Amino acid sequence: MKAIQATWLLAATALATTLAASPAMAQDDDSCQLTIEGNDQMQFNQDAMSVPAGCDEVTVTLEHTGQMQASVMGHNWVLSETSDVQDVAQAGMSTSLESDYLPADDDRVLAATDVIGGGESTSVTFSTEGLAGRDLTFFCSFPGHSSIMKGTFTVEG
Numbered sequence: 436m437k438a439i440q441a442t443w444l445l446a447a448t449a450l451a452t453t454l455a456a457s458p459a460m461a462q463d464d465d466s467c468q469l470t471i472e473g474n475d476q477m478q479f480n481q482d483a484m485s486v487p488a489g490c491d492e493v494t495v496t497l498e499h500t501g502q503m504q505a506s507v508m509g510h511n512w513v514l515s516e517t518s519d520v521q522d523v524a525q526a527g528m529s530t531s532l533e534s535d536y537l538p539a540d541d542d543r544v545l546a547a548t549d550v551i552g553g554g555e556s557t558s559v560t561f562s563t564e565g566l567a568g569r570d571l572t573f574f575c576s577f578p579g580h581s582s583i584m585k586g587t588f589t590v591e592g
């Protein structure tokens with residue numbers, strides 16, 4: 436009797452392990468992890484980014500591949516409704532590097548990383564809830580950068 440119970444327990448443990456290893460309902464694979472680069476030429480290396488609607492959360496990693504300091508050629512990655520970008524960038528310009536050139540507690544900022552300098556990287560993780568189908572733009576809020584450093588961001592759905 437004892438031997439039978441032990442066998443059953445072993446089988447149950449194996450089953451539980453298999454279930455834990457199987458993919459969850461939500462999409463949590465590499466397609467929910469995006470990387471973008473900024474450089475000393477005031478450029479992002481992408482002008483369009485997208486994630487599948489199945490991503491509950493997205494992580495965007497920004498890598499500054501240049502060498503210039505954050506105070507001179509700093510970059511961040513900010514997400515806003517396209518129609519808000521200009522106003523948010525304008526408001527950010529009158530703040531400081533310490534504030535990551537963004538207005539504090541501003542609902543128009545949907546996601547944002549820190550401002551970084553050459554050789555650094557940073558990331559932000561945010562929920563995609565309510566973002567599918569919206570006209571979104573990512574940009575750098577360092578003063579003067581958003582006119583060039585921007586692109587579309589799409590949550591497919």
Ligand SMILES: [Cu+2]
Nearest residue numbers: 509510575580
């Ligand atoms: Cu920048």
